[in-house]
Amino acid sequence: MKPKIDINCDLGESYGAFTMGNDAAIMPNITSANVACGFHGGDPVTISRTVKLAKKSAVAVGAHPGFPDIMGFGRREMQLTREEVEKYIIYQIGALQQFARVAGMSLQHIKPHGAMYNMAAKDSKLADGIIGAMRAVDMQLIVFAPPKSTLAKAAEKAGLRTAYEVFADRAYNSDGSLVSRSNPGAIINEPKKVVERAVKMVEEKAALSVDGKIVDFVDIHTICVHSDTMGAVKLATALKKGLVKAGITVEKVGKFV
Amino acid sequence: MKPKIDINCDLGESYGAFTMGNDAAIMPNITSANVACGFHGGDPVTISRTVKLAKKSAVAVGAHPGFPDIMGFGRREMQLTREEVEKYIIYQIGALQQFARVAGMSLQHIKPHGAMYNMAAKDSKLADGIIGAMRAVDMQLIVFAPPKSTLAKAAEKAGLRTAYEVFADRAYNSDGSLVSRSNPGAIINEPKKVVERAVKMVEEKAALSVDGKIVDFVDIHTICVHSDTMGAVKLATALKKGLVKAGITVEKVGKFV
Amino acid sequence: MKPKIDINCDLGESYGAFTMGNDAAIMPNITSANVACGFHGGDPVTISRTVKLAKKSAVAVGAHPGFPDIMGFGRREMQLTREEVEKYIIYQIGALQQFARVAGMSLQHIKPHGAMYNMAAKDSKLADGIIGAMRAVDMQLIVFAPPKSTLAKAAEKAGLRTAYEVFADRAYNSDGSLVSRSNPGAIINEPKKVVERAVKMVEEKAALSVDGKIVDFVDIHTICVHSDTMGAVKLATALKKGLVKAGITVEKVGKFV
């Protein structure tokens, strides 16, 4: 059987006159869109347009909830209570889901944004808040999480479907965490390199860390591409082609997880 | 047949540590709660608690969307595009609806907040944006609007159920608009006076304006009480009792509009 | 005597990860920078960097206060009280002035942003609020205003120095107001055309409106270039060169108003 993979991207993060990413050009090259929900980016007009854009390209829509921090783009750690996390995520899912419903779609998944994603990989209070929100809203939602992360384990324990996510354009530490954006070598911009890396990751369910160790992912369901890195569109186009050429089926994760 | 009336109140407007109103004490005395949705007040934790509180008192829940202006509490006019109005309201309805769904409830109505309510009474672009959002979301939703207002007419034209709303604790101009809060005599605080006024309004479907003219409301379906005026709880309690005592049936507007 | 003109540009409008304009490239081509102060754009880190950038290019720094509306980028009309306008502007001037002081600079001018600028051209309550803030803070500040506008008149009456501002890349209506951005032909992108237009405006203190009438500006002290239109840098470069070539002295407005 051919291996399967989903390609996801964070989209809809523009905020009024502040534009972020190149959503229209990225959309045809991905299978799952993580749509910002207004807390770190994504005003309602942008959300509405992004959902319609996803529909046009038959891309699955998921919620991309973040910390309430426009100024920091949700990239700064915040210490919220368990209740705050759960309610903030229910709120954001609800808002996005309404636009999906208006467009005749339903949500496929949840992927926490930025610092919330990174923290939930290790912090069980935060992971429990995210899982609590998903349980309250819809047990059919899939959660995107790093393989072996606290979030992935909490989701599996709760009986939620989990998609293990890897980043083909980001370097890994040997413990499976991402090398911080502020470090040199954290972001891989060269499309050819990213594609080779992605194909290998999917085939081997593993990656090489910055210090040359093997990072075993156990399984891989979705690859994240960024829309705000330089050459993001070229990279996404190359990635999809490269994966298909390598005999890998590229389709939305809801079909096979 | 006995006349029927709904009593509504704006609730859930606290914002984190900033508390507004006395929701728990007001709730048992009303039949419809207009729940803030996060744009002028109402953080997600507050929304969640308010919805649960409404359920406990068997009070119907409606969305109370406002302009995106926490600092101005949605009381300042903003000029938004038709698209912005529609999407901002879809967003706010969606967020609230999710909490209602989690609590096993569904939304009964929409009542725009503050400056959005006042503007929509006269401004057809704004009224169309509100109606557009309701049509997109759910044609069963009832809109709360001043009798004869632009919003009420737009809703009726669109085939939406409309509840004519009056304010028993606010003075009216002869054209049916509310006397501005900044004018003396705009707010009526004396409970006895408010109750007498309310009973008369429901029975006569009319009121006396500040300058002694008769304001004909054609029909009246819901009376608004405020939770942030002095003695709001006493007033709400007195109002419900007074209406019942006068032989008027007090029940949620969804049952009779 | 050679005519003199200042070239100003709205800068420092980025907001955290949301970038706006191309400040570093524009700066060497202007003489006055209108620096966003955090209400419509401009987080503190951006403000600090923009002030330092201005100092490096010997560009004068002014405050560019806006309505408290990040989502609408201060481009939407808001109805504030006279007191709110005054205090919001004192706040924004104070914040920016602190960064200027830290960099060893002082503020040259105030230019209201977006909807606040457009409204103040006609609305005396808003104009009075702006003037009230300037009187409270520093009578040496220069206000940028459209020629003959309500704001210009209020400033002159208060004894404040006023710089009449024109837009070389925007079309004018015959009443001296700008053609709305949403209309075709509102923005002039062709650098050669903009430069010719600018030179003629400075020499004749007048412009041709979209419907072919002469708009008499009485006097012109500063020309605004935008940093967020396509080809803004090329345009600014061409403008400065073109004005100098036409024998016009390009220098900061504080030197000659």
Added chain:
Amino acid sequence: MKPKIDINCDLGESYGAFTMGNDAAIMPNITSANVACGFHGGDPVTISRTVKLAKKSAVAVGAHPGFPDIMGFGRREMQLTREEVEKYIIYQIGALQQFARVAGMSLQHIKPHGAMYNMAAKDSKLADGIIGAMRAVDMQLIVFAPPKSTLAKAAEKAGLRTAYEVFADRAYNSDGSLVSRSNPGAIINEPKKVVERAVKMVEEKAALSVDGKIVDFVDIHTICVHSDTMGAVKLATALKKGLVKAGITVEKVGKFV
């Protein structure tokens, strides 16, 4: 020589229609006001009124900068970069200072708010950011910090005047940190107890921790009273009287630190 003490209170934290505390009643009972600067609370109109109120009562004004988090009232930890901390504080000091200047006053001190205060007691990156802002702005400013804290040490190293602050209405852990508000017994409401505790603290420069250990403060310069706890006004009144009665001089910290 009689011991001296300053009484400080967090004021000006209302935000538009959202009121917080009872500033007018508290003001006559304190000697230093920590005025919110807009990031966790305190809109410009509130700031302006609070500064005028302080002037009327001859109370010294200080900046009370917080994290940019209105929804969380600055009580939630946020991980900012060193540069963000410094620039956010320069911004907030500048805004407040402008209102002080307009009122003919100058700032006496800086006291970080909420989570920023608690974090800076231990986190040197945050403490350095605060000190960096103060050095850039005005070396005469006094910083309020817990005795022996990382912030106090950083301030002393930088040559800034430091006021050691204690909380008479909060319980202490044996390490000198405050018992978290979420724990029972964290807040002491009984005025008599608070006054006795305060007098003893000032006389002995020490306190008893919740588990009965002596917390040595080395020195104490200012006592914080809260304006948002129940009976805050009574408590503040009782505190001032009690301290004076015990022979302690109550005056603004700028006079004796």
